[in-house]
């Protein structure tokens with residue numbers, strides 16, 4: 590009775606459901622959590638939307654993805670300009686003329702370049718890890734104050750043991766420009782990310798259909814024939830195609846051992862104060878502060894409420910079964926992933942996609958792009 594079973598109602602699963610229903614397919618979306626939206630899900634308190642699974646700022650240079658998202662939401666004019674707090678001193682991010690001025694009291698780009706060029710000399714040849722990559726990009730001063738502590742907290746390991754590509758996400762500029770992203774488009778959906786998700790899952794104007802069930806763990810369901818029948822109904826001898834967006838190792842029962850992830854823990858406080866930190870995202874870059882950032886959610890949407898909510902984000906070790914946030918794409922885990930990917934390729938009627946199934950550090954726009962590309966190959 591269903592053409593497609595979509596496992597996971599995160600961004601990838603929801604785009605898939607929408608695109609398949611647009612093509613006339615009957616879709617059933619099964620979500621393990623009690624709500625849809627995956628990690629973009631927001632919870633509203635006193636008119637302030639809390640990014641419950643960490644701050645999400647939509648940014649892209651992909652015209653098609655930008656237009657695609659705007660079918661469902663209007664984006665506000667939020668521009669991410671986080672501030673780094675190192676031992677009580679504030680520095681603008683990403684690394685730009687404002688940061689260099691604050692660090693070295695210089696005035697011109699040439700002065701900043703001269704300092705960085707001098708400091709980056711200590712790295713010769715291709716950077717072999719994140720530490721070398723960071724120093725070769727911005728020099729040792731910035732590495733020590735704004736990168737080392739933050740990165741080692743976030744990833745739970747030394748910068749010398751982390752892949753260089755992680756830090757290449759961050760722009761370095763010799764202009765006075767605090768925009769964290771280089772992308773052409775950026776913003777937060779008006780009304781929040783839930784509007785985007787609800788729009789994707791709304792099948793009223795589509796020829797196919799989308800049914801959603803939350804609180805259903807597909808990997809458990811697969812082991813239980815009776816429960817499976819109850820949820821899926823009679824399949825009339827036909828096996829629905831499966832779009833699986835959960836963790837790839839969990840699908841294969843951790844046959845080769847678990848893939849590593851970095852976890853996160855959030856603690857949110859309410860303050861009887863209109864404006865607590867003056868910015869949505871403050872990064873705490875010193876190793877001794879146990880959290881990496883504090884998020885004052887109202888600033889994502891220019892909130893004017895008399896109260897505010899601030900979340901501290903703590904990086905955490907991760908055990909299989911817990912919420913997985915960041916894939917640890919080091920050599921060991923990449924090799925392990927390749928083994929699971931080979932199994933996935935051979936699995937009939939199942940398409941694996943999204944951050945957890947592809948074990949990729951996807952941003953939201955990458956996720957939408959990947960789903961839009963994949964659907965072309967399916968239908």
Ligand code: UDP
Nearest residue numbers: 673735736737739740743755756758759872
């Ligand atoms: N990073 C850093 N200092 C900062 C912010 C970021 O060293 O103040 C580095 C760190 O290694 C981090 C990477 O840049 O893992 C990517 O940061 P980003 O903010 O893009 O991570 P996300 O928002 O995806 O958690």
